[in-house]
Amino acid sequence: MPTAKTPTALSILDLASIAPGRTARDSFDNSVALARAAEGSGYRRVWYAEHHNMASIASSATSVLIGHVAAHTETIRLGAGGIMLPNHSPLVIAEQFGTLETLFPGRIDLGLGRAPGSDQKTMLALRRNPNSADSFPQDVLELQGYLTGRSRIPGVQAVPRAEGVVPLYILGSSLFGAQLAAQLGLPYAFASHFAPDALHQAVAVYRDSFRPSDQRAEPYVMAGANVFAAEDHDDAAAQKTIAYRARARAMVSRGAAGSRFSDAEIDAFLASPNGSQLASMTRYTAVGTPAEVRDYLDEFAASIHADELILAHHATRIDDRVRSVELTGRVMAAASLVAE
Template sequence: MTASVPLSLLDLAYINAGETAADSFRASVDLAQHAETWGFRRIWYAEHHNMSIVGSAAPSVLIAHIAAQTRTIRLGAGGVMLPNHAPLSVAEQFGTLETLYPGRIDLGLGRAPGGDMQTMRAMRRDPESGDTFPDDVVELRGYLSDETLVPGVEATPGKGSGVPLYILGSSLFGAGLAAALGLPFAFASHFAPGALLDAADLYRSEFRPSAQLERPYLIAGVNVVAADTEQEAQDHFLAAKRRRVIQLLGRAGVDVPAHAASTVLETPVGKQVLGQVDQELNYAAVGTPAEVRDYLDRFTTATQADELITTSLPVDRKAWLRSAELLAEAAGPRDS
């Protein structure tokens, strides 16, 4: 690639039709073990709740499971939804991970609930808890450093671990906070593409150096469907869209029977939701390895991202793994 930047993976731990969460976790281990040999920099797992097709409700536990079965690849949360948790508890969890797997752990932080309003209530989360997100990040950073900001309270494990923090976001708010705190910023352009370029500009222009980071570091999310032929890639992309449409319909209380799943995009409601999904997946590299490589070249040039974190979209497990493999082959050697 002409725009050579580190390449990483976001594993959403999807639980496909006919699978269990255990199946999903076995697939995640398989992906991580292969990704380690394929040269990916890191894999992140996102906190989601009350979603029957997503298994990453407890990222720290999943990270520990996968770290025990890999050797070198960085693993982290992309991210922990901090308002759902006490900063001290998060510091202890990731301090423990860093103690067990030194130099391999990342901690990405978001302020969304990771679910709908009913789920937020079940999490015992106050609707206004997101307002304290900046203060919670600062408190958490203190626990992971050598100097806590809360007198008499320290994270054990955690203190002095220096687990690197990342701010995750899909708006200008996250960009501004990451800039003000001097932290890396990961933009969720794989599902919320609208503000990517404006957020990147704001982040760079307002960035203030910190003990963790001297200059801005932008990670941009992008979807990938790589296959041996263009038609195969397009077929897998359509299947991924269908899964997302069914997921959104289910969250809206519209049940799609298994026998109707293959034709849901042809129904009026399916077509309507598909328009939303097309917007979400605006940034998607779909095609043969050469086509994917060219797309990511253009995407990197347009965003000036320092790293790309990619989501392999195929629903079929073999195609999902193959997509990541072809992406690594197409990208070639990367900057570490």
Template sequence: MTRLSLLDLVPVVEGGTVSQALANAADLARHAESLGFARYWCAEHHGMRGIASAATSVVLGHVAAATSSIRVGAGGIMLPNHAPLVIAEQFGTLDALFPGRIDLGLGRAPGSDQRVARALRRTLETDANAFPQDVLELQSYFADDGQTGISATPGAGAEIEMWILGSSLFGAQLAAALGLPYAFASHFAPYALDQALSVYRRDFRPSLRLSKPHVMAGFNVFAADTDAEAELLASSQQQSFVALRTGNPRQLPPPVAGYRASLGAQGSAILDHVLQCSAVGSPATVARALAAFVERTGVDEIMVASAIYDHDARKHSLTLTAEAVEELKIAA
């Protein structure tokens, strides 16, 4: 049975504020919890006016405090930006506050450009290729196995569910070697999805944490009562993607009717690439797209991603998505 989870980049809409975005994040997580979503994740991005989740562990504490049962986690923490001990302490604190509910997805991208990465790290001597060693060091802090000579407090003994994130074969290979669950960022980088899942499943080595491969994949969903309404809602994220990929990131703009048709060749090519793993439409349209994606990939979980300008419309989209998945279960 494929489970639904939610990725929220905590969008700051045009005309809105960071405070409003954070309030919406907590409200959206409560709504996802009421619908039976398994997880709520937010991600580390820096220097972006339209994303309010830069201080990821702080946002997760805010969301976890507003909910009671849904798992809450990072999708992800960009480990090259941080000393592993700092992340062990942060997520150990979250686990102490909300035991049994905290996930930690780890990636090796900077979550920013090189200028912002330098401001974060103070030096770019940090080697992204050391990511596997940093993951092992982080695991050692949580296990409190003495390998580092330091006991993380909080952190030692924390029951954190750790994931490896990726959009290429590197993350798939690492997750397989460490026997960890794997989440693929197909909601914006879909090209290597099938190959990465194949590598992960083929090379997976059982661990104390996981006995068999477990995969989650990102999937954009914009659901509304009609296909036309959903197409309108999706235009906000489409505008944001085009702006980002053309070097002009912005806050999440209001929807624009006929936006996709108004784009030239370059803009259309950008959207054709990043939105391959998407469903835009009525519940029936969304159900068909989700069923096809699960049949193609065999994923254990779908991480629903969607940036919708109107908060109530976003909640309604999640409701319709959950109903569509429930219909698929009944049909099966």
């Protein structure tokens, strides 16, 4: 049985959300502010996810956003959490991330998922074959070959190929990703911030099945959690209520029509049998004062012996989101000093 590692590394998943009445440019400015706050608060990395045809998320061109934020920060690692590889050719992704690593050496990560990151119509607009996910394991290996200079396609190389390493991570919310990450000897990031059900089983399968590789000699587990941290508990709880109501509106309506639902109607829906599944998606949420958030995250990390937590700070206002990042980073760093 593995023992919990102390301290647990902290990172951020930035959803690059577009607030009502704001623009994608505002979202990109917010992403820079969030990354700078993370850089100054002891976080290891910030990741951005590939989503398409979602009016409230601005990270569809994930590699471009990574480059923009990298140019406005100094040391923090930046990457994809993740690139939905079946949407792309492995060669194109190797070229993009080889370029990023060349421009920002030692700072680029590449997390990979197999979901479409979109609905079925958008998947077709992306020219994605409905069966493309079936070749995900082979595509990961092809991509890895390009990035390491050991191409599996004779006569084809990714240019530029960075001198440094672009580490790969397998993302998932089921046993498939856990098994693949273990087979390939890669770090595994579980999307428990929105798909919590299989977390413990998937982590156990990953650790039990792990095979050492050139990248990792031992398993490495990352897990997602949501955070609302504020100096005052009631303030943090109010931020959570506002943010999760907005999330429910967006998911129920997938468009502007969701604005017709009142707060009372959204609350009633989330409390209903039909809404309970949506509400349960954010089961792993730390909310409250820095001490309360620290206690929650410590217990969550210990429950799966996590090596790293990747946190999604969801407050609607960017000032509150940045403050949540800073408060959480500070209290977890202080706890680490005590543990050492």
